[in-house]
Amino acid sequence: xxxxxxxxxxSLRLFNEGGARNVGTTHIGDALGMSPGNLYYHFRNREEIIxxxxxxxxxxxxxxxxADLTPPLSAERFAGFYTxxxxxxxxxxxxxxALVDLLRRDEDLSARYNAFQNWALASLEAIxxxxxxxxxxxxxxxxxxxKAVATNTWLIWMNWIRxxxxxxEDEAITRGDLAQGALQTFDILKPYLTQAFRRAAVKxxxxxxxETERMN
Amino acid sequence: xxxxxxxxxxSLRLFNEGGARNVGTTHIGDALGMSPGNLYYHFRNREEIIxxxxxxxxxxxxxxxxADLTPPLSAERFAGFYTxxxxxxxxxxxxxxALVDLLRRDEDLSARYNAFQNWALASLEAIxxxxxxxxxxxxxxxxxxxKAVATNTWLIWMNWIRxxxxxxEDEAITRGDLAQGALQTFDILKPYLTQAFRRAAVKxxxxxxxETERMN
Numbered sequence: 001x002x003x004x005x006x007x008x009x010x011s012l013r014l015f016n017e018g019g020a021r022n023v024g025t026t027h028i029g030d031a032l033g034m035s036p037g038n039l040y041y042h043f044r045n046r047e048e049i050i051x052x053x054x055x056x057x058x059x060x061x062x063x064x065x066x067a068d069l070t071p072p073l074s075a076e077r078f079a080g081f082y083t084x085x086x087x088x089x090x091x092x093x094x095x096x097x098a099l100v101d102l103l104r105r106d107e108d109l110s111a112r113y114n115a116f117q118n119w120a121l122a123s124l125e126a127i128x129x130x131x132x133x134x135x136x137x138x139x140x141x142x143x144x145x146x147k148a149v150a151t152n153t154w155l156i157w158m159n160w161i162r163x164x165x166x167x168x169e170d171e172a173i174t175r176g177d178l179a180q181g182a183l184q185t186f187d188i189l190k191p192y193l194t195q196a197f198r199r200a201a202v203k204x205x206x207x208x209x210x211e212t213e214r215m216n
Numbered sequence: 217x218x219x220x221x222x223x224x225x226x227s228l229r230l231f232n233e234g235g236a237r238n239v240g241t242t243h244i245g246d247a248l249g250m251s252p253g254n255l256y257y258h259f260r261n262r263e264e265i266i267x268x269x270x271x272x273x274x275x276x277x278x279x280x281x282x283a284d285l286t287p288p289l290s291a292e293r294f295a296g297f298y299t300x301x302x303x304x305x306x307x308x309x310x311x312x313x314a315l316v317d318l319l320r321r322d323e324d325l326s327a328r329y330n331a332f333q334n335w336a337l338a339s340l341e342a343i344x345x346x347x348x349x350x351x352x353x354x355x356x357x358x359x360x361x362x363k364a365v366a367t368n369t370w371l372i373w374m375n376w377i378r379x380x381x382x383x384x385e386d387e388a389i390t391r392g393d394l395a396q397g398a399l400q401t402f403d404i405l406k407p408y409l410t411q412a413f414r415r416a417a418v419k420x421x422x423x424x425x426x427e428t429e430r431m432n
Contacts, residue, residue, distance in 0.1 A: 100381055101314075101317055110382075114382065117383065140406075142418075149403070152372055159378070166319060184364065
């Protein structure tokens with residue numbers, strides 16, 4: 001692993017453990033046994049590290065939503081959206097936990113996040129439209145029915161970390177909390193799916209969640 | 217209005233305009249034409265002001281969910297949950313926008329928020345159970361079906377401010393954005409409601425939203 005990648009992996013771990021606000025470049029340098037000058041050579045400040053982590057997050061999340069999209073969408077593939085996107089959420093949990101605060105400090109990151117969010121909303125809507133076309137989902141009522149379920153799916157997804165944070169008070173978030181989030185997010189589309197497809201998807205997401213909890 | 221109430225109203229306005237983190241007691245004193253000593257006599261720091269605002273928020277929100285609960289629940293009363301709870305969200309928008317950050321700085325507030333959130337989740341579940349008992353709502357599938365829709369309703373509600381903040385970048389949040397949030401939150405229960413009840417409720421929430429936008 002090259003130095004830049006090592007700095008990013010260590011920063012990500014420290015941010016996830018302590019929150020981005022409480023971890024400075026000195027702290028990161030110490031954890032790596034690296035001089036401030038050497039760290040500065042790669043990243044001038046914490047904001048640059050956070051922006052570089054967003055550079056990683058973005059394609060990982062896009063992959064989770066766009067891999068293997070050949071219609072018709074199988075329950076396996078559909079369940080995969082949830083479990084894979086929650087893997088990304090878990091890996092970059094510091095980011096979604098402190099989102100507004102981080103975006104307020106960096107205009108460029110804020111614009112990029114905005115574009116990312118619009119892409120995610122459009123993609124979720126396209127997935128829902130595909131399920132309707134496949135006959136596995138009933139179209140939600142209202143002119144913007146598909147957009148509304150896409151927005152709510154995104155809202156549950158991006159808020160899950162924060163909800164767990166405010167629910168658990170002192171305890172740390174675990175991978176199991178995130179697995180629970182996948183099922184909770186799935187509940188948005190659930191009432192619109194055919195019974196067979198819904199049951200297959202619930203079973204897959206639940207098994208994946210149990211597997212994850214056992215591994216952690 | 218007594219001095220304490222004046223300090224709280226001015227603080228609330230300034231927090232909503234600029235974010236709690238960017239508004240200090242000096243700023244609040246200046247806006248009130250009040251000496252630091254006089255302000256300090258009532259509140260020793262910003263955290264005490266935020267805690268006192270939470271003292272107000274809590275009963276206002278509880279009122280929004282518990283007023284006029286006599287069964288069966290009418291569409292008017294049901295729509296009222298959404299429009300009234302979003303009035304509270306609008307009035308204290310600084311709080312929900314910066315929630316995790318504020319709770320991290322105040323252990324006591326964090327414990328109180330946690331109890332408040334648990335009460336809200338239980339109340340939303342009870343409302344959904346009442347709708348099922350009234351025959352206006354189909355029970356969501358799964359052992360925890362009612363709990364799951366209550367949780368998602370809460371998640372959309374508490375995240376709406378943050379979603380608008382990250383969507384609009386530079387523009388300020390308006391009361392109209394919040395009215396839109398009421399409809400978006402309603403979408404969680406919508407698929408489970410009878411057609412007649414759903415249509416009546418959508419109409420009422422939409423009219424209320426239009427009314428609010430016209431007034432602002």
